[in-house]
Amino acid sequence: xxxxxxxxxxxxxxxxxxxxxxxxxxxxxxxxxxxxxxxxxxxxxxxxxxxxxxxxxxxxxxxxxxxxxxxxxxxxxxxxxxxxxxxxxxxxxxxxxxxxxxxxxxxxxxxxxxxxxxxxxxxxxxxxxxxxxxxxxxxxxxxxxxxxxxxxxxxxxxxxxxxxxxxxxxxxxxxxxxxxxxxxxxxxxxxxxxxxxxxxxxxxxxxxxxxxxxxxxxxxxxxxxxxxxxxxxxxxxxxxxxxxxxxxxxxxxxxxxxxxxxxxxxxxxxxxxxxxxxxxxxxxxxxxxxxxxxxxxxxxxxxxxxxxxxxxxxxxxxxxxxxxxxxxxxxxxxxxxxxxxxxxxxxxxxxxxxxxxxxxxxxxxxxxxxxxxxxxxxxxxxxxxxxxxxxxxxxxxxxxxxxxxxxxxxxxxxxxxxxxxxxxxxxxxxxxxxxxxxxxxxxxxxxxxxxxxxxxxxxxxxxxxxxxxxxxxxxxxxxxxxxxxxxxxxxxxxxxxxxxxxxxxxxxxxxxxxxxxxxxxxxxxxxxxxxxxxxxxxxxxxxxxxxxxxxxxxxxxxxxxxxxxxxxxxxxxxx
Numbered sequence: 001x002x003x004x005x006x007x008x009x010x011x012x013x014x015x016x017x018x019x020x021x022x023x024x025x026x027x028x029x030x031x032x033x034x035x036x037x038x039x040x041x042x043x044x045x046x047x048x049x050x051x052x053x054x055x056x057x058x059x060x061x062x063x064x065x066x067x068x069x070x071x072x073x074x075x076x077x078x079x080x081x082x083x084x085x086x087x088x089x090x091x092x093x094x095x096x097x098x099x100x101x102x103x104x105x106x107x108x109x110x111x112x113x114x115x116x117x118x119x120x121x122x123x124x125x126x127x128x129x130x131x132x133x134x135x136x137x138x139x140x141x142x143x144x145x146x147x148x149x150x151x152x153x154x155x156x157x158x159x160x161x162x163x164x165x166x167x168x169x170x171x172x173x174x175x176x177x178x179x180x181x182x183x184x185x186x187x188x189x190x191x192x193x194x195x196x197x198x199x200x201x202x203x204x205x206x207x208x209x210x211x212x213x214x215x216x217x218x219x220x221x222x223x224x225x226x227x228x229x230x231x232x233x234x235x236x237x238x239x240x241x242x243x244x245x246x247x248x249x250x251x252x253x254x255x256x257x258x259x260x261x262x263x264x265x266x267x268x269x270x271x272x273x274x275x276x277x278x279x280x281x282x283x284x285x286x287x288x289x290x291x292x293x294x295x296x297x298x299x300x301x302x303x304x305x306x307x308x309x310x311x312x313x314x315x316x317x318x319x320x321x322x323x324x325x326x327x328x329x330x331x332x333x334x335x336x337x338x339x340x341x342x343x344x345x346x347x348x349x350x351x352x353x354x355x356x357x358x359x360x361x362x363x364x365x366x367x368x369x370x371x372x373x374x375x376x377x378x379x380x381x382x383x384x385x386x387x388x389x390x391x392x393x394x395x396x397x398x399x400x401x402x403x404x405x406x407x408x409x410x411x412x413x414x415x416x417x418x419x420x421x422x423x424x425x426x427x428x429x430x431x432x433x434x435x436x437x438x439x440x441x442x443x444x445x446x447x448x449x450x451x452x453x454x455x456x457x458x459x460x461x462x463x464x465x466x467x468x469x470x471x472x473x474x475x476x477x478x479x480x481x482x483x484x485x486x487x488x489x490x491x492x493x494x495x496x497x498x499x500x501x502x503x504x505x506x507x508x509x510x511x512x513x514x515x516x517x518x519x520x521x522x523x524x525x526x527x528x529x530x531x532x533x534x535x536x537x538x539x540x541x542x543x544x545x546x547x548x549x550x551x552x553x554x555x556x557x558x559x560x561x562x563x564x565x566x567x568x569x570x571x572x573x574x575x
Contacts, residue, residue: 034151034163034171036118044083044112051115052108052146057260058270059083059105064260074255074299079105085250086113086199086226093205093244094230097256097299099274102230106201107139109228110173111147114163117197117224122161122173125200125216127207129177132159136203137175178212198225205231205240210501213239233301235291235308237476241301253299307482309454309491314461315478319470325360326469332357335386337518338393340379341510342401344372349503351375352510353382356518359433359460361468366506372400376407383413394418394513416517420450420494430456432465433521447490453516454481454491460515468511476501477508 040047048054057063059079075081078094079101085092086109096102110122126132137159144156155165159175162168193200193216200216202208216227229243244251256274261267267275279297286292291302303312325331335355343351351369355362369375383390390413397405397417405417424446428439446452457478460466468474480501481492498504 034118034153036120037115037150038117040112041116042087044087044109045080047112047115048108051150052111052143054108058101059108061258061260061263064264064269066260066263066265070258070263072255073257074253078252078254078258081250081252082106082228083109085252086228089224089226090250091220091227091246091248092229092250092252093240093246094228094252094254095233095240095244095299095301096230096254097274097295097297098232099272099278100254100256100259100299101270101273102254103135103203104139106203106228106230107136107143110136110199110201111140111143113197113199114161114171114173115147115151119171119195120197120199121171121193121195122199122201123193124159124173124175124203125178125208125212126175126203127178129159129175131204132175132177136201178208193219194221196222196224198222200225200227202227202229202243203231205229205243206234206238207231208239210239210503213243233295233299235304235479236301237304237479238301244301255298255300256296257298304479305482307484308479309458309481309483310461310478312475312479314464315468315470315475317464318461318466318468321464321467322360322469325467331362332360333362334358335362335388336392337514337516338379338382338388339510339512339514339517340375340393340395340401340404341506341513342372342375342396342399342404343369343504343506344400344403346370350506352506353379354507354510354514356514358521359465359467359518361466361511361514364469364471364474364507364511366473372403373407376404377411379404379415380408380411380413383408383415389519390415392416392517392519394517396420396509396513418449418453418513418516420448420453422449424449424452428452430460430516430520432460432463435520438520444485444489445487447488450494451483451489451491453512455483455489457512457515466515471507474507474511477505478511480505481508 037047037051040050045054045056045059048059049056060077061067061079062077078096082092082094082102082105094102110124113122114120124132124136126135140161141156148154148156151163153165154161154163161173163171198220200220202213202216205213213229219225220227227243227249229240231240233240235241243249256262256279259274260269261273262276262279265276267277282293282297288294291304291306294300294302295306304310322331334357336358337356339354341352343349346368350366352364352366354364379393379395382388383393390408393408393413393415395401395405395408395415395417397419398421401417405415408415429443429452430438444452444455446455457466461478477497480497483489483491494505494509
């Protein structure tokens with residue numbers, strides 16, 4: 001019995017559901033194994049036009065009017081540059097403005113990859129399942145009827161394509177959510193992906209954990225294993241920008257200023273894409289030099305996130321001052337504060353000790369620490385060797401840090417046990433070095449002690465009162481945290497920072513604690529002396545105060561748990 005296959009394919013979309021299923025079963029029975037489109041292995045755009053009916057002008061922007069005299073703000077024809085890199089078997093990273101069609105282009109790329117190589121495997125990753133469904137896989141679903149005409153046995157289910165249907169995983173595509181709270185099974189699954197023809201796609205890459213990206217790098221061992229990372233960049237230390245600037249990766253920047261809707265002036269040329277009105281609105285609201293405009297319009301990776309707690313330019317100024325001190329030979333040496341971030345692992349997180357001398361950071365020492373109690377004994381030796389008052393040593397007491405703190409206390413050195421999740425200390429904000437009082441009224445209300453300590457560090461950098469030598473890891477860890485300030489200031493939790501960095505922020509935590517507990521250069525109070533011994537004045541009562549140093553004043557104050565009197569301060573500007 002013969003069948004009008006061409007006619008059936010032409011009417012496939014118009015068939016009622018039951019007849020559509022029967023037709024698909026019929027088509028699947030005619031050929032049990034799909035035949036790949038090998039003729040298009042070097043031509044994704046041609047394949048998309050021929051088999052999906054895609055207008056090439058949506059992918060090759062320069063085919064539209066207005067580009068003859070156009071000055072490209074980003075990569076010339078960025079979507080075509082993406083396709084050319086993948087067709088040449090190269091890894092590629094795309095930093096993009098919003099509304100440029102990158103998810104649409106990658107959906108086509110995945111279908112092309114599956115269509116052109118037998119037993120190809122494609123895996124897509126995004127921080128949340130919702131992001132997978134809203135972008136790449138939504139576009140795949142819209143193109144699926146056209147795709148299935150050429151591969152009748154292929155089946156599309158939620159976040160899954162099986163080219164041979166059924167449960168056959170030998171030729172397939174899958175989508176996985178790998179957000180910062182994903183468990184270790186995700187990284188294990190990513191590390192176990194192997195095949196001769198494999199495409200790994202990372203969507204919204206700035207939110208993907210570093211260990212997932214690392215697992216993908218380690219699993220791509222065959223020549224035709226390709227990684228594609230796309231997203232809107234947050235800052236130059238985020239996972240997307242670091243991927244884009246890695247060795248061997250083709251870096252593409254898709255600027256909204258180059259999109260056909262903007263260049264031609266026709267906002268409806270590519271429906272749903274970026275418009276001039278949207279660009280003008282962000283230009284007026286944020287300014288062209290703002291991180292938001294640079295990232296979300298131009299696809300340019302700003303130096304740091306718009307809500308970064310510590311700004312990169314503040315750190316650069318601090319490093320420049322340190323270098324000037326070094327050149328002048330004025331780096332102090334007497335330790336005024338020590339911060340200790342504790343670890344208890346031979347191969348995992350590192351411990352870190354940071355020392356301050358006056359307002360200068362003179363030591364950032366990260367090292368493996370298999371024994372937290374032994375670290376406590378080391379801290380005691382350092383305290384005794386430097387003459388530093390134990391109250392000027394801050395140690396994170398959460399988790400394994402408790403062992404270090406307890407060991408210090410057992411040996412009679414009563415260091416400050418800093419519980420990051422504890423309530424903030426009231427009236428304990430540190431003033432700049434050289435002021436009469438070390439403590440001042442708080443300018444902010446904080447959610448916890450960790451936020452208060454990190455905010456203090458931010459303000460010291462902002463006010464140019466810390467000098468520190470450049471350290472790449474420390475720079476990354478200090479500029480990584482973000483914050484919210486309504487109704488109370490809250491710094492991004494350490495767990496989320498760890499996931500984005502791919503490591504624990506050991507150096508930053510120790511640095512923040514050392515800065516919090518260090519002795520500020522407090523001017524000693526003027527002695528109270530009565531020249532006329534007027535009635536009611538007890539000279540003997542005030543005589544001891546004349547002999548007390550500023551350090552002793554602070555020690556007495558801590559013991560009494562009473563803050564210095566202060567006239568109060570205005571609220572500190574945040575930005």
